[in-house]
Amino acid sequence: MELIRIPRIIQDTCKKHLQKGRSIGFVPTMGALHEGHLSLIKRSKMENDVTAVSIFVNPTQFGPAEDLDRYPRDIEGDSKKIRELEADVLFLPDDRMMYPTGFSTFVDVEKISGKLCGEFRPDHFKGVSTVVSKLLNIVRPTRAYFGQKDFQQSVVIKRLVKDLNFDTEVVVCPTIREHDGLAMSSRNAYLNPEQRHAATALFRCLTEASQAILSGKHSPAKVREMMHAVLSGEPLITAIEYAGVYDPETLDAVAEIKGEVLLAVAVRLGNTRLIDNMLVNT
Numbered sequence: 001m002e003l004i005r006i007p008r009i010i011q012d013t014c015k016k017h018l019q020k021g022r023s024i025g026f027v028p029t030m031g032a033l034h035e036g037h038l039s040l041i042k043r044s045k046m047e048n049d050v051t052a053v054s055i056f057v058n059p060t061q062f063g064p065a066e067d068l069d070r071y072p073r074d075i076e077g078d079s080k081k082i083r084e085l086e087a088d089v090l091f092l093p094d095d096r097m098m099y100p101t102g103f104s105t106f107v108d109v110e111k112i113s114g115k116l117c118g119e120f121r122p123d124h125f126k127g128v129s130t131v132v133s134k135l136l137n138i139v140r141p142t143r144a145y146f147g148q149k150d151f152q153q154s155v156v157i158k159r160l161v162k163d164l165n166f167d168t169e170v171v172v173c174p175t176i177r178e179h180d181g182l183a184m185s186s187r188n189a190y191l192n193p194e195q196r197h198a199a200t201a202l203f204r205c206l207t208e209a210s211q212a213i214l215s216g217k218h219s220p221a222k223v224r225e226m227m228h229a230v231l232s233g234e235p236l237i238t239a240i241e242y243a244g245v246y247d248p249e250t251l252d253a254v255a256e257i258k259g260e261v262l263l264a265v266a267v268r269l270g271n272t273r274l275i276d277n278m279l280v281n282t
């Protein structure tokens with residue numbers, strides 16, 4: 001595995017692979033890798049000649065009161081996992097490499113970035129869109145892999161890839177869950193044992209809502225009420241930011257449950273913010 005820290009160098013390396021007719025699969029991450037990330041790397045390995053992974057804790061996607069400083073970092077452990085999966089390239093830039101002095105260009109995907117999580121994390125998707133655009137420009141991957149766990153992120157990235165004519169296919173892979181249903185996330189490491197137990201309410205709320213829809217409950221207001229009731233029944237959940245039934249393309253709350261709908265939820269457990277979602281086909 002080649003370890004590269006400088007954008008210009010990985011740009012040249014990837015360009016050479018493409019010139020030789022090799023497809024490149026790219027898995028952008030912020031590190032603290034779990035099985036969810038590893039599933040993306042495995043998928044990329046299956047579908048491409050070359051797999052590149054990046055680890056960069058992107059400061060522009062964290063708000064001033066958010067967890068940038070305490071975000072889990074484990075470069076040594078992560079590198080070992082990536083090497084074991086036989087990825088070809090690991091891109092490990094630092095803040096100065098990605099945002100040199102004078103940096104002043106941002107990518108903002110309007111409308112959808114302001115919905116759901118965007119209401120609570122105002123500049124988050126602007127930071128994600130900017131860094132993902134930079135990474136796609138540097139690597140020029142044939143395919144880029146993201147997890148469904150960050151559903152809104154995948155919608156924003158698909159939009160920007162289309163709008164900015166990136167020659168990359170966005171591949172969204174299934175959420176990987178713990179044995180009790182909790183979606184894997186680097187932020188689960190913040191939870192104490194009681195909060196970890198309480199966090200199962202997210203998956204419970206999604207599965208109960210999905211079952212209700214599939215067995216004929218077709219009022220979005222009733223389903224939303226059900227979801228809130230499950231989450232409110234867990235005393236360690238300190239805030240419900242949103243929970244309901246949404247259109248998977250526009251991310252608007254639906255007026256009627258028809259075709260494919262998105263069940264999505266964001267809560268706070270003390271200082272930790274957790275999100276999860278499920279697609280339901282009616």
Ligand code: PAF
Nearest residue numbers: 028029030058128131150
């Ligand atoms: O999903 C993530 O880990 C990040 O938001 C991403 C896509 C790597 C951009 O920093």
